[in-house]
Amino acid sequence: MANGNSELRAELYRLTLPPEGVDLGWLDVQVREMEALNERIPHSVRLHRRFSPPIYEVNCFMFALGIEADAVSDMRLGPVFPGKQFVESLLANGDLREVEGEGPIVIYFRDGAPEHAGRWGGAAVISKWGAAGTHIWRHALWDVPASYGDEARFFAALPTRRRALPALGRGPRPLGVADPSSRSTGVGPRTAAFERLRGVHIQYYSAQIDA
Secondary structure (H helix, E strand, O other), rough: OOOOOOHEEEEEEEEHOOOOOOOOOHHHHHHHHHHHHHHEEEEEOEEEEOOOHHHHHOHHHHHHHHOHHHOOHHHOOOOOOOOOHHHHHHOOOOOOOOOOOOOOOEEEEEEOOOEEEEEOOOOEEEEEOOOOOOOOEEEOOOOHHHHHHHHEEEEEEOOHHHHOOOOOOOOOOOOOOOHHHHOOOOOOOOOOOHHHHHHHHHHHHHHHHHH
């Protein structure tokens, strides 16, 4: 069962797909088209933060979980980054705890798999639509592209105590949140769990590339 206005969500999906061959100047066109869409189909989507180089390497999951790009730069290998497979690992290991009612993190699922994530502020979601050169938007829960699925679940913030982070490979801070005492790597000491998680990413993306 679809949630939200299906016509609006289809249009929002269209607006996330830049025409072939365009440069970053298209992002200004996207903002204008979003405003024009509001005249035809009223919606809640508003520009929260315009694209800038500091958020280029941040995707929706990194933004929602508070993972800074420079804090995980040493674990990136080509297309390996905290994406869908990473979130699935956090869910499987219980590091992301679902809550009843509302929580600070909202994850959208399509066909049972995490597709998008944002930060819930009590009245609206703040999320980055896509990776690389994209804006961060503020919007109602279901004013999102149709491709993000029809299931939204709320989660608590990532645990911060050392004893609660065996699968994250970090000390007292969430994975990827920069620690001033370890700025050289940003992710703290390696652990077997962290290396296992990175191995899952490498195996998954290698299979995608080989295919």
